[in-house]
Amino acid sequence: MRSPLPRGGSSPKIGALETLAVPLLPPAYVPPELSPTLVWSYAVGHHYNDLCAACWFTYLLVYLEGPSIGLSETLAGAVMLAGQLADGLATPIVGLLSDRTGPECQIASLGLGRRKLWHAGGTALVLVNFGLVVFSGLQPFAGDDGATAAYLGTGAALFNVGWAAVQVSYLSLLPELHPGRVERTRLQAAAYASTVCANLVVFGLFFCGTRLWPDHPFQFVALLVTAIGLATTVLFHRVVREAGCGAPLAVAAPPPPAGATAAAAAPAADDDAPVGPAFWFAQPEYHWCCSVYMFTRLLSNLSLTYLAFFVRDALSLPTSALSTVLATIYLASFGATFVQPSLARRLSRATVYS
Numbered sequence: 001m002r003s004p005l006p007r008g009g010s011s012p013k014i015g016a017l018e019t020l021a022v023p024l025l026p027p028a029y030v031p032p033e034l035s036p037t038l039v040w041s042y043a044v045g046h047h048y049n050d051l052c053a054a055c056w057f058t059y060l061l062v063y064l065e066g067p068s069i070g071l072s073e074t075l076a077g078a079v080m081l082a083g084q085l086a087d088g089l090a091t092p093i094v095g096l097l098s099d100r101t102g103p104e105c106q107i108a109s110l111g112l113g114r115r116k117l118w119h120a121g122g123t124a125l126v127l128v129n130f131g132l133v134v135f136s137g138l139q140p141f142a143g144d145d146g147a148t149a150a151y152l153g154t155g156a157a158l159f160n161v162g163w164a165a166v167q168v169s170y171l172s173l174l175p176e177l178h179p180g181r182v183e184r185t186r187l188q189a190a191a192y193a194s195t196v197c198a199n200l201v202v203f204g205l206f207f208c209g210t211r212l213w214p215d216h217p218f219q220f221v222a223l224l225v226t227a228i229g230l231a232t233t234v235l236f237h238r239v240v241r242e243a244g245c246g247a248p249l250a251v252a253a254p255p256p257p258a259g260a261t262a263a264a265a266a267p268a269a270d271d272d273a274p275v276g277p278a279f280w281f282a283q284p285e286y287h288w289c290c291s292v293y294m295f296t297r298l299l300s301n302l303s304l305t306y307l308a309f310f311v312r313d314a315l316s317l318p319t320s321a322l323s324t325v326l327a328t329i330y331l332a333s334f335g336a337t338f339v340q341p342s343l344a345r346r347l348s349r350a351t352v353y354s
Contacts, residue, residue: 034178038177041240043187045119048228048230050198051201054202055202059308061305061308061309064152069137072145079149083156087161091168094164095172101117102114113243115173123230125162126159129159129162130226131223133152133156136222173242200327203323206323208220209221210319307326308322
């Protein structure tokens with residue numbers, strides 16, 4: 001809105017602004033920075049998922065083919081494939097259902113809005129099927145490899161459905177915590193740091209497990225991963241609040257100052273209008289980026305999954321090497337991320353990525 005002009009009709013000079021009878025409009029309201037407690041509490045909301053993923057891609061096949069379960073290579077691969085297929089199918093479905101979750105399904109008294117409700121439900125599925133089915137070592141169908149594979153495959157599928165529910169709801173909550181890109185970047189950086197710590201924790205736990213509980217190192221890791229994951233999940237739900245659940249969020253602006261219009265008092269949010277799936281599916285760049293990222297993740301996951309077999313079978317190293325060698329490689333990869341920004345500035349992002 002333009003400031004009113006003096007009665008003479010000419011535009012006032014800069015020095016004459018103080019003589020206007022109508023006060024200037026107050027600046028737009030800018031939400032405060034997120035507190036470190038909120039940032040790190042949000043970051044650990046995906047820590048349980050990260051711990052489980054590190055176990056899943058690194059040790060699952062070794063565990064299924066080992067003496068604890070004793071499945072063949074084919075059946076062990078089928079169990080893992082069942083989980084990955086369930087993950088791929090559940091991810092978009094959970095996203096759509098989470099967006100359509102109405103107030104009647106939310107539990108505001110417990111702080112469970114449409115995002116955290118799915119997060120809590122997914123955590124329950126992960127808890128039951130990761131710790132009590134897949135990595136528990138229990139064999140209700142001992143002696144029948146087919147039934148054992150079906151039992152573990154069902155647990156793997158349900159575990160990945162829960163994993164997808166936690167991931168989708170967790171990422172969907174991020175833009176609701178703050179409208180500014182800077183604060184969202186802080187949240188994402190903290191979440192990445194939590195992911196790095198989760199991988200290192202799993203490698204460290206497996207190293208300790210091979211010494212403290214050498215006959216059942218996988219159960220040792222699963223037990224402590226479950227304990228740590230539940231503790232971080234409780235912290236996330238206690239500190240991070242969702243809109244409509246009785247706690248103020250950073251995106252909620254206070255009442256506008258006296259004399260301010262709605263436009264002047266509106267939060268300084270990003271001008272990111274939501275678009276539907278049809279918009280993205282019509283963009284060639286979308287499919288190109290998805291394909292490049294998919295094959296990159298495929299190479300990364302395959303390397304991580306089968307590197308354990310290379311260390312154990314080809315190099316004939318002790319079981320503890322499954323943690324030390326993988327941790328060394330992971331730390332080297334993490335260290336490369338600090339060099340990447342300077343290389344991208346000197347070369348280009350596409351060149352560095354290639």
